[in-house]
Amino acid sequence: MERERGKVVVYVTTLGIVRDTYERCLRIRKILWTLLVRFEERDVFMARDTQIQLLDRLHARGVTVPHVFLEGQYLGDAEQIERLNECGELRRLLQPYRRAASASTCDTCGGFRLLPCTVCNGSKKSVHRNDWTLEFVALKCSSCDESGLVKCQDCAEYKDVNGNHNG
Structure with a gap:
């Protein structure tokens, strides 16, 4: 997407009722914060438009989170992001999106x-x-x-x- 040029976008939820989903979102946020990456967070719990946008982007019928997009291109879900992080590839991919100062x-x-x-x-x-x-x-x-x-x-x-x- 053109609007996302130069951005890392993360679809998450702040709704803590489904504990496993909420904890996956927290882990992905923590990984990005640890790497000092600036990212735009889109909460599917807070806005129906965000849910519909994610469904359209993934060509899916149901909303699952988290999902990470890099410059409008799909990077992965929680498992993929954690794998990329463990092998060091995520740090390399996200190097251009680092913040100068801490969050x-x-x-x-x-x-x-x-x-x-x-x-x-x-x-x-x-x-x-x-x-x-x-x-x-x-x-x-x-x-x-x-x-x-x-x-x-x-x-x-x-x-x-x-x-x-x-x-």
Whole structure:
């Protein structure tokens, strides 16, 4: 994908109910953090659009995570990434995507990369006054997703070593 040029994208879940899946996601995150790789995390639990996007990319019927993409090309699932890491190939592949400094959590969203919508406050409804009557009408908010969330603008783009925005 053109939008992913120069990026490592990881599809994960933050939902801890299915412990094995959640732990696989944590292991892949930890590997990437240990290698000091900057990556964009897409949470399939937080947004249905992300689930559909992953299904389309994998040509699959069911969502499984984690999955890693490098510059829009599929790199692998948890087992493949762990194998690549064990033999040292992952470090070589991801060398161009290393961060200059250690990881820090976003002050705006705490690292979740999503925030409640500022238009509807996460209610998914936008209230407007009808111009012909004194009644208020509740409409579906067009600023957020089906969960009432929007992407954190501070995390939407990352800065490279020179402070230039990439995205």
